[in-house]
Amino acid sequence: MAEPMDVDNEGPSTSKRTLTRSISVPFQPPKDLTVGYIYSTEMTSHFDPRGHQEAPERITRIWQAIVNEKYNTKMQWLPIRPVTKAEALLVHSQNTWDLIEAFQYMSEQQVVDSEAYYDQLSLYVMAGTTRAARLSCGGVIEACVAVARGRLKKVFAICRPPGHHAEPDQSMGFCFFNNVAVAARVVQKLTPIKRILILDWDVHHGNGTQRAFNDDPSVLYISIHRYDGGTFYPCGEFGSMASCGEGAGLGFSVNIPWPEKGMGDADYIHAFQRIVMPIAMEFAPELVIISAGFDAADGDELGECKVSPTGYAHMTHMLSGLAGGHLVVALEGGYNVDATTNSALAVTKVILGEAPDPLPPMRASETATETIYLVAKEQSKHWKCIDTKGCEPREEVESISFSIPEILKAHREHYLYTNFQMMQVPLLSVLENPFTGQVMCTRDLFENKTLIVLAHEFGNLRLELESSATCDLNLERSYLIDFTKELMRWINSEGHALLDVNLFPKPFAAQNTKRSHKKTGRYDEGTALLIYLWDNFIHLSGAQNIIFIGHGPACQPVMELIDARCSFFSAIFTWLLLTRFPVVNSITKRVKAVIQVVGNGKVPVTPKKSDELRSWYGKCSYVLLPSNHYIFGPESNHSWKKHGMLCPVEESQPVKIIMRGLPGIQDFIKAQLAKRS
Structure with a gap:
C-alpha cells in the first residue's frame, strides 16, 4: 500500500508535488x-x-x-x-x-x-x-x-x-x-x-x-x-x-x-x-x-x-x-x-x-x-x-534477611509460648514449609474436655503514613493489630484448651486460596491444613466439646472442613464406622459451636449434605456481621435463615467486629456448653 500524501503549506514550489501525490493516499479510517x-x-x-x-x-x-x-x-x-x-x-x-x-x-x-x-x-x-x-x-x-x-x-x-x-x-x-x-x-x-x-x-x-x-x-x-x-x-x-x-x-x-x-x-x-x-x-x-x-x-x-x-x-x-x-x-x-x-x-x-x-x-x-x-x-x-x-539490592544479604511477616509470625510464636505455654504442632512436610510455627496448641490438647479451635489469617498491619500524597510510611507509628489477644486471655482464664491456627501461608508458598474445591478438585492450603489437624489431632483428642471460631477469610476453610468430613464419613464409610469405629458424625456430636466473624464479603456457605446436618448447624451457628452487610438488605435472598444466630455489629472491619462482639461470643460459648452438658 502506498504511503499518505504530504502537505507543505510553505510555498508554491510544492503544489505540483502535492497534486501528483494525491492519488497515492491510502484508505483513510473513520474520523472518530x-x-x-x-x-x-x-x-x-x-x-x-x-x-x-x-x-x-x-x-x-x-x-x-x-x-x-x-x-x-x-x-x-x-x-x-x-x-x-x-x-x-x-x-x-x-x-x-x-x-x-x-x-x-x-x-x-x-x-x-x-x-x-x-x-x-x-x-x-x-x-x-x-x-x-x-x-x-x-x-x-x-x-x-x-x-x-x-x-x-x-x-x-x-x-x-x-x-x-x-x-x-x-x-x-x-x-x-x-x-x-x-x-x-x-x-x-x-x-x-x-x-x-x-x-x-x-x-x-x-x-x-x-x-x-x-x-x-x-x-x-x-x-x-x-x-x-x-x-x-x-x-x-x-x-x-x-x-x-x-x-x-x-x-x-x-x-x-x-x-x-x-x-x-x-x-x-x-x-x-x-x-x-x-x-x-x-x-x-x-x-x-x-x-x-x-x-x-x-x-x-x-x-x-x-x-x-x-x-x-x-x-x-x-x-x-x-x-x-x-x-x-x-x-x-x-x-x-x-x-x-x-x-x-x-x-x-x-x-x-x-x-x-x-x-x-x-x-x-x-x-x-x-x-x-x-x-x-x-x-x-x-x-x-x-x-x-x-x-536496596538484596542479593548479598538475602540468605540472612527476613521479611516483615516472618518477623511478626516469629514474634507471635514467642508470645504464645511465653504467655500461654503453647507449643508448635508437628506438620506433614507438605504443610511444614508454608505453615511452620503457625499452628500452636496448649499442653492440655489431648486431656481437656473443651477445645477451642481459633482459625484466622495474618493480623492487620496498621501502617501510619507520613504523607497521603506520597504514601511514605512512618515506621515508628506503625504496628500490628492482633485481635486474638483478648480472646485467648479469656479462653485461658476459663481453663479451655486452645488450638491456634494461622492460615496465612508464608510469602514463598504457592497460594491458591481464591479457588474453590468444586472448581479445582482439591482444597487450598488453609482447608488442607484444617483437615489434617482434624484427622490427626482434634478428632483424636479427648475433647467432648469443640468450638470452632473462624475470623475473616478463615471462615471459608472452617466450613469446608465441616462439609468435607461430614460427607466423607456419612457417605462412604458410615456402615464401617458404625460397626467398628464410634466416630461417625463426630463433628455433629462433639462440635458445640461454629462462630464466624466476617466482614462485608460473602458469607460462607452453609452445609448442604443433609437435612440433619443443616439442622445441627442452625442450632450451633453464631455469625457476627457488620450491620450494613448486604445479607440484611432488601436484595437478600433470606439465606441468613440458614445460619442460626446472626449478630449485627455497628462496625465494618472484621478486626473491630470481633473486638465489639467479644462479649457476645463469650456468652454464646457459655450457653452452648451449658446446654449440651
Missing part, C-alpha cells in the same frame, strides 16, 4: 478513531550513498509491517508538514536553522568536501537532508498538538532523522532538529497543556533533550541509557545519575545510566517500577512523549542490549496509564531494521488498546539493581516517592 500516525516517504530523501546505520529502511519497514497487520485501518492519518522557523527557534539557535536550511542548496562536491567535518559530529548531509529533517520535526509537532488538543488520544510518529541528540546550538548524533523538544515547546505555547513528561528509552542519552529543558521544571525528562562511565555516546558526565538539572529545573532531569552492555527486559522493568513510574506519578504529567529509540533492542549491534518487543510493549503500557492516556510515541534510534520493526509493531499494538504479551518470570541483574539503588539515592533528594531502602 482515537489513535493516529504520522508517516511519509519524503523523509527517506535523507540518505547516505555510502551506506549508514541511520537508513531510510528504518521507517519504511515499520510502515510496511503496520500495513501488513492492517493496523493502519485502525489509526487516523495525520497530514505531515515541515517545521516552521518560528517553531524551530523555540529550541534552536538561528545559526542551527540556517545551517540545516543550507543543506538543500549544496552541490555534490560540497557534500563530499564536508564529509570529514560532519563525520566528527556523527552526521551525514545531502540536499535531501533539509526536507527530511523539517518533515520529521514537523511530524512530531503535529502528533503532539493533535493529542494535546484532544483530537486523538495516542499517536505514533514514524519519523526520521531522529532528534534527541540535537542540542539548541548544535546538530549531532544522526540528529538535526530536536523533534520532541520543539514539539513540547509548541504544545506549551499553543495549548493549555504545560506539564509534559518526556521518557527517553533510546540506548543513548538524549543530551539535546535534557539540554533544552535542563532548567525548566515544566518538563520532566527521564532517560534510560547506556553510560559505561561516560564513555558511551554521546560521552561525558551530562548523562550521569548526578546530572539532575539546574536552577529551577533541578530534579526534573532523571538519568538511569547503565554501566555496561547487555541490559534486558527485567532490568528495564525494574527501572520503571522503582524509578520511572513513581516519579512520573508524583509529577502528574498532562502529556507523555516517548523518545522511542529501539537501539536497546536485542540484536542491535550499536546498543548491544537485550530488550525484547514484549519489554517495549510493557513499558508503553505502563506509560499509557499516565496523563489520562494522552501519549505520543516518536521514533528515535534503532539500527537493526528487523529488531526495530518488531519492537515498533509491539508498541503499536499497545497504543491500539491490545494488552502486551506476557513476560516470563524475570529477575533484574545485579548490575541493574545496584544502578537503580544508586539512582534512587540521588533522586530521593528531589522526589518524595522514591523509596531508597526498597531499592
Whole structure:
C-alpha cells in the first residue's frame, strides 16, 4: 500500500508535488478513531550513498509491517508538514536553522568536501537532508498538538532523522532538529497543556533533550541509557545519575545510566517500577512523549542490549496509564531494521488498546539493581516517592534477611509460648514449609474436655503514613493489630484448651486460596491444613466439646472442613464406622459451636449434605456481621435463615467486629456448653 500524501503549506514550489501525490493516499479510517500516525516517504530523501546505520529502511519497514497487520485501518492519518522557523527557534539557535536550511542548496562536491567535518559530529548531509529533517520535526509537532488538543488520544510518529541528540546550538548524533523538544515547546505555547513528561528509552542519552529543558521544571525528562562511565555516546558526565538539572529545573532531569552492555527486559522493568513510574506519578504529567529509540533492542549491534518487543510493549503500557492516556510515541534510534520493526509493531499494538504479551518470570541483574539503588539515592533528594531502602539490592544479604511477616509470625510464636505455654504442632512436610510455627496448641490438647479451635489469617498491619500524597510510611507509628489477644486471655482464664491456627501461608508458598474445591478438585492450603489437624489431632483428642471460631477469610476453610468430613464419613464409610469405629458424625456430636466473624464479603456457605446436618448447624451457628452487610438488605435472598444466630455489629472491619462482639461470643460459648452438658 502506498504511503499518505504530504502537505507543505510553505510555498508554491510544492503544489505540483502535492497534486501528483494525491492519488497515492491510502484508505483513510473513520474520523472518530482515537489513535493516529504520522508517516511519509519524503523523509527517506535523507540518505547516505555510502551506506549508514541511520537508513531510510528504518521507517519504511515499520510502515510496511503496520500495513501488513492492517493496523493502519485502525489509526487516523495525520497530514505531515515541515517545521516552521518560528517553531524551530523555540529550541534552536538561528545559526542551527540556517545551517540545516543550507543543506538543500549544496552541490555534490560540497557534500563530499564536508564529509570529514560532519563525520566528527556523527552526521551525514545531502540536499535531501533539509526536507527530511523539517518533515520529521514537523511530524512530531503535529502528533503532539493533535493529542494535546484532544483530537486523538495516542499517536505514533514514524519519523526520521531522529532528534534527541540535537542540542539548541548544535546538530549531532544522526540528529538535526530536536523533534520532541520543539514539539513540547509548541504544545506549551499553543495549548493549555504545560506539564509534559518526556521518557527517553533510546540506548543513548538524549543530551539535546535534557539540554533544552535542563532548567525548566515544566518538563520532566527521564532517560534510560547506556553510560559505561561516560564513555558511551554521546560521552561525558551530562548523562550521569548526578546530572539532575539546574536552577529551577533541578530534579526534573532523571538519568538511569547503565554501566555496561547487555541490559534486558527485567532490568528495564525494574527501572520503571522503582524509578520511572513513581516519579512520573508524583509529577502528574498532562502529556507523555516517548523518545522511542529501539537501539536497546536485542540484536542491535550499536546498543548491544537485550530488550525484547514484549519489554517495549510493557513499558508503553505502563506509560499509557499516565496523563489520562494522552501519549505520543516518536521514533528515535534503532539500527537493526528487523529488531526495530518488531519492537515498533509491539508498541503499536499497545497504543491500539491490545494488552502486551506476557513476560516470563524475570529477575533484574545485579548490575541493574545496584544502578537503580544508586539512582534512587540521588533522586530521593528531589522526589518524595522514591523509596531508597526498597531499592536496596538484596542479593548479598538475602540468605540472612527476613521479611516483615516472618518477623511478626516469629514474634507471635514467642508470645504464645511465653504467655500461654503453647507449643508448635508437628506438620506433614507438605504443610511444614508454608505453615511452620503457625499452628500452636496448649499442653492440655489431648486431656481437656473443651477445645477451642481459633482459625484466622495474618493480623492487620496498621501502617501510619507520613504523607497521603506520597504514601511514605512512618515506621515508628506503625504496628500490628492482633485481635486474638483478648480472646485467648479469656479462653485461658476459663481453663479451655486452645488450638491456634494461622492460615496465612508464608510469602514463598504457592497460594491458591481464591479457588474453590468444586472448581479445582482439591482444597487450598488453609482447608488442607484444617483437615489434617482434624484427622490427626482434634478428632483424636479427648475433647467432648469443640468450638470452632473462624475470623475473616478463615471462615471459608472452617466450613469446608465441616462439609468435607461430614460427607466423607456419612457417605462412604458410615456402615464401617458404625460397626467398628464410634466416630461417625463426630463433628455433629462433639462440635458445640461454629462462630464466624466476617466482614462485608460473602458469607460462607452453609452445609448442604443433609437435612440433619443443616439442622445441627442452625442450632450451633453464631455469625457476627457488620450491620450494613448486604445479607440484611432488601436484595437478600433470606439465606441468613440458614445460619442460626446472626449478630449485627455497628462496625465494618472484621478486626473491630470481633473486638465489639467479644462479649457476645463469650456468652454464646457459655450457653452452648451449658446446654449440651
